[in-house]
Amino acid sequence: MTNLKDIEISQATPLEPIEKIAAKVGLSPTDIEPYGHTKAKITLPLPGQHELGKLVLVTSINPTPAGEGKSTVVVGLGDALNRAGHQTVLALREPSMGPVMGMKGGATGGGYAQVVPMEDINLHFTGDMHALTEAHDTLAALIDNHIHHGNALNLDPRQIVWKRVLDINDRELRQTVVGLGGRTSGTPRQDGFDITVASELMAVLCLSEDLTDLKRRVNRILIGYTYDREPVTVADLKVGGAITLLLKDAIKPNLVQTLEHNPAIIHGGPFANIAHGCNSVLATQTALQLGDFAVTEAGFGADLGGEKFMDIKTPVLGKTPDAVVVVATIRALKYNGGVKRADLEQENVAALKQGSANLKRHIKSMQQYGVPVVVAINRFTSDTDAEVAALTAEVDALAVPAATTTVWADGGAGATDLAEKVVTATQQPKDFHRLVPAGADLMTQMTAITQKIYGGAKVELSGKAQRQLKTFAKQGWDKLPVCMAKTQYSLTDDAHQLGAPTEFTIHVREFAPRLGAGFVVALTGNVLTMPGLPSHPAALDMDIDAEGKITGLF
């Protein structure tokens, strides 16, 4: 193991020109648009015909402060598959800058399993996130401007559902009053800001098949209601063309490389706790077209990103996974078994066994879809052999293949065994089936997810949510797919309940129709759509010197 920081490893590795990475998957310099010398956007549609490769979805147990390293495993697995001679392309999510400035820990893998240039990917990258912010807030300005200039659509300022966004963790903006200052400065009303990755436009971008589909979805977006409680959409405001125009480059997938110079497509990044949590359909499709294997991830645990990948993304993608990898660490399972953060370095087989209930729950969830599951045990130096043996035995008992990985320290060489087991899994017959039939109502969907994925008992609606369901039935929105907004830390809607609780109830306090994305978000518990910064934000330790050398970025 090395003591180098992620950014030091990244800075010490010479990158290959992006044209060379593109050439590895058959793309010529005119098939891409460079952004600097090591990033590019891919021009779609791709030239020529392509057979689709095998699709590998990487998901994980519930995240803990102990760390799971899902992105690191994704990168290491991709490199391992490439080392084994399988042309493999990654499809990953773009980091949000909000958490980057707040918490230590990037979204680009770590150690020797990183996508690079990590400092650019973690910051402005190719501008997709900013284009989404600009498009979202331009729409907000156009709504208030419409009200200001005569309000021909009869929009009720008390019923605007289109908030504003920034790609920043800024609790101060969660709840605001805007439009103060008198007649010339708009209409006073309650408003608030979400983080950009929670914008419906992010979900729309990630689910769009092309520019035409993007515009169709943008036009469908619900922005508010009239004084007569009739829904008003972007199409009514006649700005679907302008908002789509603002996303003309953001819709193109981005190409970068791993530290081992293998191609990685990084595009779109809704959070999985408040949105659907998967990179764009176009990115995954492109990876499938360019690789024999496409390795992709879904945000947070299998209960959130995993479920949404299966239930929301695959119907649009037109392809289901050939294998699912569930990532776990001994540390995180011990944490789930009740060990305090400070004691995670000590061997504790009993706690590990207890906490592994969380892993088992997620394995079972994914198996219900009829796809082969492989477990990746992402090994830390503090893990003891007894602990690894105990965990392997637990997984063996489920007849699920498991492999330990050391990708942080060893890159692709640390996932040789995992790669083999994944290849074998993708060769097994699969029998994909959905949790609920298409067209099931929201309550049926939520109950199925609660019982079959979370391991809970039932769903309870607040008074407001109940009233909303009645309205939705009239509007024809009651059979759209549901997108659960739930804490990532627990299978329940209470972040403090670790392990694998049973018999619990999921409390839905409110629904948010996302007609452009084509789903209804069910907000449970206290999920925040605008995070805050910690008392010592990562920004305090960041710096750049006269030569442009960066420090403190993880």
Add this chain to the structure above:
Amino acid sequence: MTNLKDIEISQATPLEPIEKIAAKVGLSPTDIEPYGHTKAKITLPLPGQHELGKLVLVTSINPTPAGEGKSTVVVGLGDALNRAGHQTVLALREPSMGPVMGMKGGATGGGYAQVVPMEDINLHFTGDMHALTEAHDTLAALIDNHIHHGNALNLDPRQIVWKRVLDINDRELRQTVVGLGGRTSGTPRQDGFDITVASELMAVLCLSEDLTDLKRRVNRILIGYTYDREPVTVADLKVGGAITLLLKDAIKPNLVQTLEHNPAIIHGGPFANIAHGCNSVLATQTALQLGDFAVTEAGFGADLGGEKFMDIKTPVLGKTPDAVVVVATIRALKYNGGVKRADLEQENVAALKQGSANLKRHIKSMQQYGVPVVVAINRFTSDTDAEVAALTAEVDALAVPAATTTVWADGGAGATDLAEKVVTATQQPKDFHRLVPAGADLMTQMTAITQKIYGGAKVELSGKAQRQLKTFAKQGWDKLPVCMAKTQYSLTDDAHQLGAPTEFTIHVREFAPRLGAGFVVALTGNVLTMPGLPSHPAALDMDIDAEGKITGLF
């Protein structure tokens, strides 16, 4: 004349690869960072040694709804100089997207005198504006986060002077209340949003000599005051490194081309009515290093951008203009002479003569700096020969060379005469002198600008401004350069007073110390730092089709 729209002309002209444009000024592919195939950032410092070329500043009369076409003349003049065999590089400002979505009329020239790709330059371009927004609002979030987590600096939430920004015309955000929602969602306080180009970070970026200077300036920025009324800066908050890091790419000048395939550097774009109104020092320096001539512009009229170019930018740039071009149109001067907008097509020599007082005022202003002035009469088809003759006579009487241009219809070929007169002007001896000695106090500076540039009589301070001046004297801020925030439509602080009024008073309602930029903004009249959208915003007419073809963007 053609009936094609600007974007149609732009789309019909095949662009050269940006590497080829770079090669024209001796830059190799490794000296630039491509953003797509027709945009790039220039890596600084430039390789090798460079002698500085001649500097030509283009400014104008007060803008009117009739249109002056300053940017169009800049582009046409650059192309004409290149046609005449003088290697010329443009240095221009980046458009703000707020006005782009609001008003018809781009910031990239027009007709056959455009910088391209206009649709990219007018929209997200290379992301500089978004990086500034992100950096500005991240700083705002860090300030509120500091207060939320114990407020060790004793910041007074009622005295935070660092507002938030968006690159959007959104009057609804001018005055807000933030931090609502209880203990976990920040501290309730009054706040508001400016447009990004009004951010001090934009001014800081435009005045920085390199990354080190940028960080020094960022650290100096005033963010608010303690409960004991002591100033608090970014350095006190210890996030100067992080904010500078967020601007690491934004500080690099952008290279594009004119329709005639000549190099244009477009970088930085503070508005001239609320900020200093010039493209970045680095862009102008780079243009001077790469060209025998560098043609640059300053925002709005000579009273705003022109004065600030001379008094704020040249001391940092270390170079003063070798010639100043003042652009006027017959239409705009007739408007200044009292003709209504609907009647501008009709010949009216009397009104033209009366309105030309505005032009004369600006010529005189610029001449006071001791630099040769040339007048460019940007000809419209409706201008009659009698009008052109009358205006030429007016200018001749001042012994100032004048040339008519037809750059909109003819590109560089429409500015042959202007180019010749500009070259001659730059060969004249110049005797640059400042309006006031360096280190003059704010009142002396403002009075000199009011009398010598605006043609007015005196400056009056509000009670608040008077109290501020006393505090500034204690803080040592009273001898910083002043940056006047004033309406662009009039030489006075009242937008409705056209022509060349005299004996008027400039009313300063408030000062805003911009310690990072190194100046104090004097807010006069009712200058808005956050514009609104019109009743029919340009966004309503924009569209993009399945193939990515854009319509409605001017």
